[in-house]
Amino acid sequence: MNKFPKDFFWGGSIAAHQCEGAWQEGGKGPGIMDYCTAGSYEVPRRFTKEHEEGTLYPTHEAIDFYHRYKEDIKLFAKMGFTALRISIDWSRIFPNGDDNQPNQEGLDYYKDVIQTLIEYNIEPIVTLFHFEMPIHLVRKYNSWLNRDLINFYLKYVKTVVREYKGLVKYWVTFNEMNHIDPQSEASDFFVYMLAGLTYDELPGDKRESLATIGYNMTLAGVKATKLIREIDKNNIVGCVFGIHPIYPRDCNPVNVMNAFKEMDRDYYQIDAMCNGKFPTYKMKEYEDFGIHLEINHEDAQAFAEGKIDFIGLNYYQTGVSKTGEGNENDEKLFGGVQNPYLKQSKWGWAIDPVGMRYLLNYTYRKYGLPIMITENGLGAVDEFIDGRINDDYRIDYLKQHLREMKKAILEDHIECIGYLMWGPIDLVSATNGEMKKRYGFIYVNKYDDGSGDLSRIPKDSFYWYQNIIQIQGEEL
Numbered sequence: 001m002n003k004f005p006k007d008f009f010w011g012g013s014i015a016a017h018q019c020e021g022a023w024q025e026g027g028k029g030p031g032i033m034d035y036c037t038a039g040s041y042e043v044p045r046r047f048t049k050e051h052e053e054g055t056l057y058p059t060h061e062a063i064d065f066y067h068r069y070k071e072d073i074k075l076f077a078k079m080g081f082t083a084l085r086i087s088i089d090w091s092r093i094f095p096n097g098d099d100n101q102p103n104q105e106g107l108d109y110y111k112d113v114i115q116t117l118i119e120y121n122i123e124p125i126v127t128l129f130h131f132e133m134p135i136h137l138v139r140k141y142n143s144w145l146n147r148d149l150i151n152f153y154l155k156y157v158k159t160v161v162r163e164y165k166g167l168v169k170y171w172v173t174f175n176e177m178n179h180i181d182p183q184s185e186a187s188d189f190f191v192y193m194l195a196g197l198t199y200d201e202l203p204g205d206k207r208e209s210l211a212t213i214g215y216n217m218t219l220a221g222v223k224a225t226k227l228i229r230e231i232d233k234n235n236i237v238g239c240v241f242g243i244h245p246i247y248p249r250d251c252n253p254v255n256v257m258n259a260f261k262e263m264d265r266d267y268y269q270i271d272a273m274c275n276g277k278f279p280t281y282k283m284k285e286y287e288d289f290g291i292h293l294e295i296n297h298e299d300a301q302a303f304a305e306g307k308i309d310f311i312g313l314n315y316y317q318t319g320v321s322k323t324g325e326g327n328e329n330d331e332k333l334f335g336g337v338q339n340p341y342l343k344q345s346k347w348g349w350a351i352d353p354v355g356m357r358y359l360l361n362y363t364y365r366k367y368g369l370p371i372m373i374t375e376n377g378l379g380a381v382d383e384f385i386d387g388r389i390n391d392d393y394r395i396d397y398l399k400q401h402l403r404e405m406k407k408a409i410l411e412d413h414i415e416c417i418g419y420l421m422w423g424p425i426d427l428v429s430a431t432n433g434e435m436k437k438r439y440g441f442i443y444v445n446k447y448d449d450g451s452g453d454l455s456r457i458p459k460d461s462f463y464w465y466q467n468i469i470q471i472q473g474e475e476l
């Protein structure tokens, strides 16, 4: 049998702030990403306190999925998707985050998106926090530095999970909270995307602030997991982590150890969510650093009761350990030194299909829980030539990754339950805030200066993926 399992989820993954637009429609409040400017590989995105006149904020229109979701979902269905991971923008449901009542228009909007998916037999996989949070919660409460955020988040979670009971079964509490890393100077970018604060704005001891944000989000995640299962025992709850495995720079044991340590930093929250306990080794590390966390005596019980049902992994690339003897190479956004055995995308991301098999094995052996690849894809510049977009490079990237995933499932016996390609339709890049970095099977006629008629055009990869789904990956 050379096919993927019968009930394997084939599909894609998108996020509200990167595709919806309509930032002031339907009762939505301003969210943290609505204050994030456009950028590029060379020019980093900026986070402005107020909106600057004449500055482009890509989330404001994005690809207008808010108005075009029916058309877009129809195209996903045409490819044969059996699952689509979407995110709910918290600021559409509670515009300020601390409102007494939810915004009905926001609830109705997502209900229609979800029902449209179901009509096409596409399983909705819903992320509750994908860098989307009302800015008011940052301005008034200091974001996740404040434990009150946990209750605001749980109220939002309860509202939507009740609203979509019987329609949505697969829930994701958070996207990539692991990028808050108290042990390194976390990039401004991820601190902002996860907490709406810049690194410089973090009060007092920066490491303590990062540890606090990480702890409070992890606690919110396990509490939400329990709550979601209480609302409907059929619900299946996971959390998504963005992991790029770290290879040692050579077989010098010191460097092997360093690489292990670097990769391990991304796992403490997965440990907490899978093992039912915030890891003691992490608490002791915090003690060593003089970091003090605000912990309540009920927290331990929340961790014990909030274990997740599946692990979502976003995989794009591997890295080489930054630390160790002899480090003269260039560092890239996600860290790591360039690997001489691998090619890179135009954005400097190392293309490593075997790394995906490695990550699946590594994570499955640690926890034994089902894993879903919740994101994987190639950001590239696509061009029209003779009225068509021939994206063979994307097909090649996806083919190689799917082959390695197939080996992980059929040869290594990893319980991998789905492959959700990021982003099946071109959308705003999160780290660069540009349209030029395209991932989709579907081209969107929109450019970095905001121009374009937003029309949708299938690329060659659209038909390739359609065939792969149809034959359940048999030819890979």
Ligand code: BG6
Residues within 6 Å of the ligand: 015, 018, 175, 176, 242, 314, 375, 379, 422, 428, 429, 430, 431, 432, 437
């Ligand atoms: C993941 C995020 O880290 O990477 C997505 O969950 C993001 O939101 C994706 O879009 C790819 O990154 P980028 O910067 O190329 O859009």
